[in-house]
Amino acid sequence: MNCASFFLALITFAFTLATFSPPAWAEIVMDFSNNTGLGYGVGTNQTITQNRIRMQAIAGKYEITFANELNLKDFGVGTRTVQFDLSDGQAFDFIGFDRQDAFGTATITSNNGGNITFDLFTPVDFSGPEWKNLSWIQVSASQQYGEFKFNSFTFQDKALPLSKCSASKLKVSSKKAADKAKCYVKALTKGTTIDPTCLSKAEEKYSSSFAKAEAKGGCLTTGDAATIEGKVDAFIADLVSELVP
Numbered sequence: 252m253n254c255a256s257f258f259l260a261l262i263t264f265a266f267t268l269a270t271f272s273p274p275a276w277a278e279i280v281m282d283f284s285n286n287t288g289l290g291y292g293v294g295t296n297q298t299i300t301q302n303r304i305r306m307q308a309i310a311g312k313y314e315i316t317f318a319n320e321l322n323l324k325d326f327g328v329g330t331r332t333v334q335f336d337l338s339d340g341q342a343f344d345f346i347g348f349d350r351q352d353a354f355g356t357a358t359i360t361s362n363n364g365g366n367i368t369f370d371l372f373t374p375v376d377f378s379g380p381e382w383k384n385l386s387w388i389q390v391s392a393s394q395q396y397g398e399f400k401f402n403s404f405t406f407q408d409k410a411l412p413l414s415k416c417s418a419s420k421l422k423v424s425s426k427k428a429a430d431k432a433k434c435y436v437k438a439l440t441k442g443t444t445i446d447p448t449c450l451s452k453a454e455e456k457y458s459s460s461f462a463k464a465e466a467k468g469g470c471l472t473t474g475d476a477a478t479i480e481g482k483v484d485a486f487i488a489d490l491v492s493e494l495v496p
Contacts, residue, residue: 278346279304281335282319282403289315294326304406305338309389320351320400323392332391335404345382346405347375348390355397361388384409417471419464424479427457431487439495457483 281304289295294312298305306321311331314322323331337343345361353371360366365381365388382388392399430453438445461476 277408278405279408280403280405281306283315283321284319286315287319288317291316294324294328300338303338303341303408304335304404306333306335308332309334310391316400318351320402322398322400323357323390324398325392325394325396330391330393332389334387334389335406336387337406337408340386342384342386342409344407344409345377345385345388346407347377348404349402351400351402353397353399355392355394355399357390357392357399359388359390362386414469414471416464416467416469419467420461420470420479423457423460423464424483426460427453427480428483428487430456431484432490435487435491435495454480 279302281301283301285301286299289297289299290312291314294314296308296312298307300306309332311328312324312326313331313333314324314326316322321333323333325331345365348359350371356368356370358366358368359375361381362385363381363383365377365379367375369375390401431450434445434449434453437443437449457480458476461479464470465473465476
């Protein structure tokens with residue numbers, strides 16, 4: 252692939268990503284129904300995944316009862332700790348859990364500094380920033396002969412918010428990058444100077460299309476046409492300086 256073809260392929264790839272519409276915010280739940288009886292009576296440290304939520308034993312063992320409960324039961328190994336994260340590595344907010352039964356206490360921690368110790372009846376609040384935008388949470392129990400049963404854990408997937416306006420503005424911005432890139436591709440292919448008319452057409456098309464998108468309302472940001480245009484121009488200039496020294 253020559254330099255011009257690579258340059259255009261790179262911009263086309265960026266444009267394809269920009270036109271992808273992500274899902275709205277969504278709650279996802281692990282309720283252990285896919286693993287009924289796992290390790291029951293003997294314990295297990297097997298990693299399980301449900302609805303993209305992954306649970307793995309960090310210390311000790313756990314069991315899943317035949318009533319679909321996670322039980323951090325003492326199997327004679329001291330502290331029992333399980334970690335939850337998303338199998339695709341995405342960030343999440345922790346919403347909460349449903350407790351079923353307990354003998355002793357448990358502690359839940361997060362990678363953002365969250366730390367709560369609770370029993371079966373302790374009120375818990377996960378509304379603070381230490382439970383937002385997480386990569387993992389861990390739940391531990393350590394009381395000898397104790398156990399702690401959970402019916403489910405609920406997370407909020409950190410997908411992007413829904414905004415057709417912002418999606419259109421992103422599409423328009425990536426289209427400008429592609430249009431300006433084509434001007435350079437033509438010049439590189441023919442070994443000539445950049446056609447100023449080609450560049451000005453890309454500028455004009457961006458300005459009118461961006462204004463139309465914003466006029467429809469529902470944008471996550473407004474009044475940022477010049478700022479975004481500057482970033483697009485800087486992106487193209489950087490690509491050109493790297494590929495055409």
